[in-house]
């Protein structure tokens with residue numbers, strides 16, 4: 001993206017004031033937002049200021065918008081310089097945005113660019129008579145009818161060097177011009193014969209609600225053939241419970257709880273028996289042995305087992321601490 005700067009001082013007007021009609025517009029825009037939120041109207045106000053100033057935003061217009069919205073000037077400046085829809089330098093009466101993105105280039109945008117360069121000159125400069133200026137922009141979303149340009153608020157599509165020359169001639173002479181496709185294509189329909197969506201029923205309204213009609217017909221057909229009645233008749237009047245072996249989780253009395261043991265007549269464990277059972281001095285000590293009967297090696301007093309590291313693989317270990325300064 002090009003660096004977006006305000007126009008040089010010598011191009012800047014001394015003042016900017018909204019016209020009375022535009023001040024009404026400003027009041028309407030501000031009234032759309034709650035008190036204290038008038039800054040939300042910054043973009044429509046900048047747009048209207050640009051229209052009033054002849055297609056670009058002088059410094060004084062940006063400052064005026066900041067004033068009426070009670071915003072710091074730098075905040076409005078940020079918006080104006082960020083969005084490419086705002087022109088920061090004067091533009092021609094017809095401001096041409098030329099699409100230089102791949103689909104348009106593949107369809108001949110290079111020829112259109114040559115016409116612009118020969119008729120208008122370098123981009124970002126207004127022609128000597130003030131009629132035209134142009135700027136190369138990214139895709140304008142009309143790739144189906146590439147190559148194309150936007151002139152002020154309208155698209156001109158399916159351009160060739162010849163029809164674009166004529167278009168510029170007509171604009172310069174004030175003659176009416178055709179917007180959209182320049183070769184008579186309607187909207188973005190195929191250039192040649194239409195090969196898809198050719199069924200006339202798609203356009204006569206007969207397809208509206210077709211899916212509902214189909215479902216209703218199928219339901220009626222199944223009722224007629226007795227399928228629905230047969231399904232109802234075969235349904236059991238008293239559903240049987242699901243079988244546990246069918247994979248469903250069921251509750252069982254498998255837990256060996258004191259309550260269950262008491263229910264089965266087993267004498268509960270007394271408090272003194274419980275105390276005796278938890279006395280470690282009465283426990284039978286069993287010395288650990290390895291598989292061949294030898295005593296195991298004494299254990300570390302650490303409560304974890306360190307993961308073995310391989311210094312050769314570059315991992316830091318306690319014995320071979322990583323030396324951040326050693327680059328070898």
Ligand code: FES
Nearest residue numbers: 099104139142143
């Ligand atoms: S590439 Fe030109 S309009 Fe999309």
